[in-house]
Amino acid sequence: MTTYVDQLINKEYIDIPKYSPKDFKADIDVRWCAGCGGFSILAQVQRIMPDLGVPKEKISFVSGIGCSSRFPYYMNVYGFHGIHGRALAIASGLKVARPDLSVWVATGDGDCMSIGGNHLIHTCRRNVDINVIMFNNEIYSLTKGQASPLSKVGQKTKSSPLGLLDDPFNPTSLVLGSGASFVARGYDKDPGQLKYLFERAAKHKGFAFVEVYTNCVIFNDGAFEEYTRRETKFESTIMLEHGKPLIFGEKHNKGIKMDGYRPVVVDLDDGIHSVNDLIVHNEQDSTLALILSDMSFMEGLPRPMGVIQAIERPTYDEKVTWQIEHEIEVKGQPDIQKLLKGSDSWEIN
Amino acid sequence: MEKQIIELEAATIRFAGDSGDGMQLTGTQFSDTSAGLGNEVNTFPDYPSEIRAPEGTLYGVSAYQVHFGNRKTNTPGDEIDVLVAMNASSLKVNLKHVRKNGIIIANKAGFKDKNLKLAKYEVSPLEDGSLQNYQVFAYDINEMVRNILQDSGLSTKDVDRTKNLFALGLAYCLFDRPLAATEKWLTKKFGKKPEILEANLKVLREGFNFASENQDMIVRYHIKPANLEKGTYRNITGNEAVALGLVTAANRANMPLFLGSYPITPATEILHHISGYKQYGVKHMQMEDEIGGITSAIGAAYGGALAVTTTSGPGLSLKVEAMGLAVILELPLVIVDVQRAGPSTGLPTKPEQSDLYIAMWGRHGEAPMPVLAATSSTNCFEMTVEAVRLALKYMTPVILLTDGYLAQGSEAWKVPDVNTIPEIKVNFATNPEGFAPYNRDPETQARMWAIPGTPGLEHRIGGLEKENGSGLVSHDPMNHQRMCEIREAKVANIANDIPPVTVDGPESGDLLVVSWGSTHGAIKNALYSLRQKGHEVSHVSLNYINPLPRNLEEVMRRFKRILVPEMNLGQLKTLLQAKYLIPIIGYHKIQGNTFTSKEIEYKIEQLLSEKEN
Numbered sequence: 007m008t009t010y011v012d013q014l015i016n017k018e019y020i021d022i023p024k025y026s027p028k029d030f031k032a033d034i035d036v037r038w039c040a041g042c043g044g045f046s047i048l049a050q051v052q053r054i055m056p057d058l059g060v061p062k063e064k065i066s067f068v069s070g071i072g073c074s075s076r077f078p079y080y081m082n083v084y085g086f087h088g089i090h091g092r093a094l095a096i097a098s099g100l101k102v103a104r105p106d107l108s109v110w111v112a113t114g115d116g117d118c119m120s121i122g123g124n125h126l127i128h129t130c131r132r133n134v135d136i137n138v139i140m141f142n143n144e145i146y147s148l149t150k151g152q153a154s155p156l157s158k159v160g161q162k163t164k165s166s167p168l169g170l171l172d173d174p175f176n177p178t179s180l181v182l183g184s185g186a187s188f189v190a191r192g193y194d195k196d197p198g199q200l201k202y203l204f205e206r207a208a209k210h211k212g213f214a215f216v217e218v219y220t221n222c223v224i225f226n227d228g229a230f231e232e233y234t235r236r237e238t239k240f241e242s243t244i245m246l247e248h249g250k251p252l253i254f255g256e257k258h259n260k261g262i263k264m265d266g267y268r269p270v271v272v273d274l275d276d277g278i279h280s281v282n283d284l285i286v287h288n289e290q291d292s293t294l295a296l297i298l299s300d301m302s303f304m305e306g307l308p309r310p311m312g313v314i315q316a317i318e319r320p321t322y323d324e325k326v327t328w329q330i331e332h333e334i335e336v337k338g339q340p341d342i343q344k345l346l347k348g349s350d351s352w353e354i355n
Numbered sequence: 356m357e358k359q360i361i362e363l364e365a366a367t368i369r370f371a372g373d374s375g376d377g378m379q380l381t382g383t384q385f386s387d388t389s390a391g392l393g394n395e396v397n398t399f400p401d402y403p404s405e406i407r408a409p410e411g412t413l414y415g416v417s418a419y420q421v422h423f424g425n426r427k428t429n430t431p432g433d434e435i436d437v438l439v440a441m442n443a444s445s446l447k448v449n450l451k452h453v454r455k456n457g458i459i460i461a462n463k464a465g466f467k468d469k470n471l472k473l474a475k476y477e478v479s480p481l482e483d484g485s486l487q488n489y490q491v492f493a494y495d496i497n498e499m500v501r502n503i504l505q506d507s508g509l510s511t512k513d514v515d516r517t518k519n520l521f522a523l524g525l526a527y528c529l530f531d532r533p534l535a536a537t538e539k540w541l542t543k544k545f546g547k548k549p550e551i552l553e554a555n556l557k558v559l560r561e562g563f564n565f566a567s568e569n570q571d572m573i574v575r576y577h578i579k580p581a582n583l584e585k586g587t588y589r590n591i592t593g594n595e596a597v598a599l600g601l602v603t604a605a606n607r608a609n610m611p612l613f614l615g616s617y618p619i620t621p622a623t624e625i626l627h628h629i630s631g632y633k634q635y636g637v638k639h640m641q642m643e644d645e646i647g648g649i650t651s652a653i654g655a656a657y658g659g660a661l662a663v664t665t666t667s668g669p670g671l672s673l674k675v676e677a678m679g680l681a682v683i684l685e686l687p688l689v690i691v692d693v694q695r696a697g698p699s700t701g702l703p704t705k706p707e708q709s710d711l712y713i714a715m716w717g718r719h720g721e722a723p724m725p726v727l728a729a730t731s732s733t734n735c736f737e738m739t740v741e742a743v744r745l746a747l748k749y750m751t752p753v754i755l756l757t758d759g760y761l762a763q764g765s766e767a768w769k770v771p772d773v774n775t776i777p778e779i780k781v782n783f784a785t786n787p788e789g790f791a792p793y794n795r796d797p798e799t800q801a802r803m804w805a806i807p808g809t810p811g812l813e814h815r816i817g818g819l820e821k822e823n824g825s826g827l828v829s830h831d832p833m834n835h836q837r838m839c840e841i842r843e844a845k846v847a848n849i850a851n852d853i854p855p856v857t858v859d860g861p862e863s864g865d866l867l868v869v870s871w872g873s874t875h876g877a878i879k880n881a882l883y884s885l886r887q888k889g890h891e892v893s894h895v896s897l898n899y900i901n902p903l904p905r906n907l908e909e910v911m912r913r914f915k916r917i918l919v920p921e922m923n924l925g926q927l928k929t930l931l932q933a934k935y936l937i938p939i940i941g942y943h944k945i946q947g948n949t950f951t952s953k954e955i956e957y958k959i960e961q962l963l964s965e966k967e968n
């Protein structure tokens with residue numbers, strides 16, 4: 007007998023309604039502070055939803071705890087506001103139980119990288135097909151301003167008034183090292199690119215991780231200014247494009263080339279270097295992805311923005327389904343009575 | 356040789372040896388043969404906690420105990436009637452449990468100087484007269500099997516490995532059991548290795564013949580079949596019963612099963628079993644930690660699966676926050692806690708009943724949930740199905756408490772006909788008309804369960820307090836009180852949906868024993884013995900701790916004194932006293948093993964004599 011869940015999983019849709027972004031707005035006030043970077047993320051997520059080709063009822067947002075984790079309440083789809091750090095484990099269970107759903111996780115740098123760090127690395131390695139948006143504001147904001155595992159060394163926060171002693175994680179390197187198949191980075195003030203990254207994440211089959219530099223106007227205002235302000239961003243960031251050489255700078259006159267195993271900046275106007283010397287971005291090259299990601303924390307190198315890696319490999323949830331199908335194929339349709347009886351039973355007459 | 360036949364009601368045999376001596380297998384064979392003859396059977400494996408303990412040591416002893424009888428055996432047996440000791444260490448570790456005048460079958464080859472030294476014996480106990488209170492039969496079994504198999508062409512190592520079968524054959528003769536079941540099993544196991552099969556069969560038969568012709572062994576014991584209901588039977592451990600209970604309940608509820616778990620002794624076998632049930636559409640995730648175990652299950656429950664997490668004490672401690680989440684989400688979830696001795700790592704392989712407080716009250720905030728307890732290995736099956744029923748009907752997490760003793764012990768189980776197990780009805784919300792996620796069923800107070808994929812019912816839930824009905828986040832103080840009261844009342848109301856307690860023994864009187872969980876078996880055996888001595892004592896065995904059965908207070912008030920034996924320092928006692936304001940006599944054993952029925956019997960006799968004085 008097929009279960010109700012099976013019916014939902016196998017339901018065929020002839021035509022999916024035409025949605026508009028406002029169909030995805032929940033009828034509730036967004037309670038973030040005015041100017042919070044979260045608004046930009048919310049707007050872009052709502053913008054891409056109509057074109058996913060997924061019926062609204064098949065979309066679920068899961069979150070943990072923090073300012074970012076209020077996100078599901080603002081989306082008019084199925085939503086689950088979990089507990090601190092556990093969003094990825096909750097979402098993994100949901101996706102494995104319901105491979106038909108488009109499962110999204112909204113999380114923050116504290117929720118995801120600190121208390122939820124263990125779930126993060128394991129969800130990456132399993133390649134569960136979920137899309138994670140990590141609102142990185144380099145601070146604990148909902149608890150009012152403590153250092154997060156992404157805060158900078160020396161940063162003065164409420165919990166590090168004399169300057170922070172811990173070194174931060176490099177988040178993209180952490181997830182790449184843990185086996186994430188899709189890794190990207192964007193920032194709140196570039197909505198066009200955010201939209202593109204979210205679309206790419208949605209289309210990616212497998213674990214997709216999008217880090218978004220998200221300004222917290224209250225507790226860590228300007229943390230990403232260097233990478234987002236017009237005056238500095240062209241020199242401090244580099245936009246990655248698949249198949250294109252790594253060129254940056256306001257005048258497009260700088261590039262990245264490999265010097266041994268290290269990426270270095272070269273001046274394309276120096277008469278020595280040309281475009282041909284530069285690294286060409288390849289989203290499917292996992293070695294390159296690690297090099298690019300590591301650049302984020304290297305002195306004098308620009309921070310890569312965009313899709314760092316996009317590699318498809320079988321997802322955990324589909325493997326679970328295949329294993330079940332395979333077992334049924336080999337052993338036949340389930341017979342509970344036989345299972346209960348086991349292999350060493352006897353009769354009493 | 357003509358032997359004297361002695362009829363017994365029940366007997367306990369323990370096969371003990373070194374980890375590599377095959378004692379688990381030997382014990383299982385003895386148990387299966389006895390069960391196949393129609394005896395009631397309870398067994399308990401006793402493994403060393405080290406994975407590969409050094410050979411011959413005291414801590415490397417592995418044993419398997421079988422209690423079999425013509426009446427309900429209830430426990431794996433307190434006192435050993437027959438101890439098979441394959442080496443000196445296994446004798447030393449187990450001797451204290453052998454009854455006076457009991458039989459010891461010793462393998463002399465395991466009592467050489469080296470063995471004695473490892474067992475910390477100065478002189479061989481077989482020779483110093485220290486075993487004069489027992490009937491000792493000591494033979495060099497290694498030498499005997501070498502003689503039997505001298506022409507087999509097998510290596511000495513392979514030959515020596517058959518010695519457990521010689522001991523088994525001997526035990527079969529002693530208890531007048533046929534070899535057929537073990538012969539069949541051996542044939543199945545070694546069918547592809549005819550020379551090994553031949554050797555094993557030969558040794559088994561020779562062991563039997565040796566005992567049958569042995570001049571010293573003049574007695575044979577006989578135990579009649581028990582009066583068992585007709586049907587198909589099998590042996591089952593508590594952990595396997597839980598696993599089967601889950602699959603069966605999922606079938607009766609017509610729902611997919613999801614297990615989120617993390618390995619922990621002594622609960623891990625549930626994960627082992629479930630992970631092998633892929634053919635039944637079961638999904639499982641072995642998560643990165645205990646918290647991942649329960650939260651993945653909660654995610655699956657949100658998606659409409661019958662979701663389960665399994666663990667033991669330390670893991671339960673880690674799951675506590677998520678259990679609170681499940682309470683406020685009002686999602687169905689089954690949490691199986693196979694209790695072990697704590698606190699902290701405690702005695703990981705030893706049972707205890709000390710998680711009752713954490714199950715009842717171990718969460719922050721007002722977070723009530725039903726708490727069930729299984730009383731025997733086979734009862735684990737029924738209580739698992741029941742936990743699922745309550746979770747689904749009332750939209751609530753449910754805790755099922757078992758323990759290491761039930762989990763690893765086995766019992767003969769009458770395999771139920773799946774179709775006779777009632778269907779479990781689940782009402783998924785599908786109608787958007789007037790839908791709100793915290794609208795409730797007027798009878799059960801269960802909230803509506805709308806799962807993703809259902810058009811028009813998109814909604815948000817979470818750990819923040821929700822407004823009743825709408826399910827919107829609400830900080831309204833009055834709503835919070837109301838929601839706390841609703842959740843409390845919802846669980847309390849389950850008392851009307853569970854069976855009232857029945858009293859075993861007189862309905863009123865002087866002494867009532869109240870128990871929960873696995874102490875059940877020892878108490879039943881103690882009562883059996885007390886009744887034979889003419890004492891009237893009554894017993895109530897609890898399967899439900901929260902809510903308690905609705906007639907429990909009234910039943911307790913019909914007795915002058917209440918005794919609660921438990922493997923903790925008085926957790927049920929405290930609960931019952933607090934609830935009913937009835938004074939209770941506690942009896943606490945917290946030694947990493949269960950009560951023996953003798954201990955319970957003495958305690959009751961002591962109480963009865965105090966009365967008389």
Ligand code: SF4
Nearest residue numbers: 039042073147222223
């Ligand atoms: S505290 Fe910071 S992160 Fe939180 S809502 Fe306000 S601006 Fe956004």
